[in-house]
Amino acid sequence: MREEKLYIKLDGYEQSILVRALNDLRNSLLENARSTDAVDELIIKTANAKRKTVRGKENYEER
Numbered sequence: 001m002r003e004e005k006l007y008i009k010l011d012g013y014e015q016s017i018l019v020r021a022l023n024d025l026r027n028s029l030l031e032n033a034r035s036t037d038a039v040d041e042l043i044i045k046t047a048n049a050k051r052k053t054v055r056g057k058e059n060y061e062e063r
Contacts, residue, residue: 019047 010018026039 015046015049019043022046 022039022043026036026043029036029039
């Protein structure tokens, strides 16, 4: 069975918050001598995510 992929739209500020939160989790795991492999992979994926600009679509959340 094929894994389902999940895509999340984030702006630069939200992306930096997510990376910081994951890094805080990683530090907490290191303090408790637990494995950080999964969190490390998420940090790399989040920090190196491709940026895509969307043209012609407006953000209607403010209305």
